[in-house]
Amino acid sequence: MTSDTPAPGSSRPGGRTARNTAAVLQATLDELGEHGHHTLTVERVAARSGVHKATVYRRWGGVDGLLAAALEWSAARPWEPERTGSLYGDLLALTEAVARGFTDAPEKDLSTASIAAALDSPTVARALRVFMADRHERAAVVVTEAVGRGEIPADTDSLEVVRAAVAPIYYRLLVSREPVAPTDLRRAARTAAEAAAQGLLAAQDSSG
The missing domain is CATH 1.10.10.60 (Homeodomain-like)
Structure with a gap:
């Protein structure tokens, strides 16, 4: 902790x-x-x-x-990403879950308030990073499974694929405060999935 x-x-x-x-x-x-x-x-x-x-x-x-x-x-509460059988479908389900969490879900006000609190408190910010890192790790299993299916290269950085998919959604929700349409969710998921397939999100060698 x-x-x-x-x-x-x-x-x-x-x-x-x-x-x-x-x-x-x-x-x-x-x-x-x-x-x-x-x-x-x-x-x-x-x-x-x-x-x-x-x-x-x-x-x-x-x-x-x-x-x-x-x-x-x-x-620590149970949560797993939805599986659809393809990386694009899985990432689309993930972006949809993020959008719901800030717009339609019962906890939408809690989601926003947690981020606001983290902006004001370094202690809360550290805890929020732990929470988000846990969620990203759990979501990254869909990328690992896509590697196993041969959809994307074996050296793909699974966490970066997750970040690439959800980052545009967080930007619209929390920075630009724009509405998030279904086309935005599909574009974010498609962009991340295609970038992964093209080897653009490979793990970086930190030794050099």
Whole structure:
């Protein structure tokens, strides 16, 4: 873990401790999604979770610690990319999932608020990097499988293919604030898949 906050569950506590941890971190995510990070307080989280604020302060230190721990906790939740049988189809499904996560999904406000919080806090930013790295690693399995099918070269950098597919979507959603149309999703997926097939996203030799 990279945050300065002890990772929730790192000692695998059971019983009441585990329940309190889950309640506090879920309450943190709920408050963040509903009200944004600027109004998030330990008192709000304590009231929502039913855990005394002194306990919350003692374990997580404050809002930054809560946010970082909640992001790290949520990274452990089950998630796998959709499989379609082709790299283009898999990357299209991935871009669609990213777009839904910020526009249609129940957690859309949480997604945006998490990034906003990371811009304000180095502690939260480190935790968000851990979360995103985990998601990219999980998504990269579709690239590895495409190598196995012979669709793309064996030396393809699977993480770079994932980044190439989702980066234009994040740019539209979070930087230019443009609408994301189905054609945008298809273009991003097609561009990444074709670049991989042409060997343009090969792993780089860092030794030199």
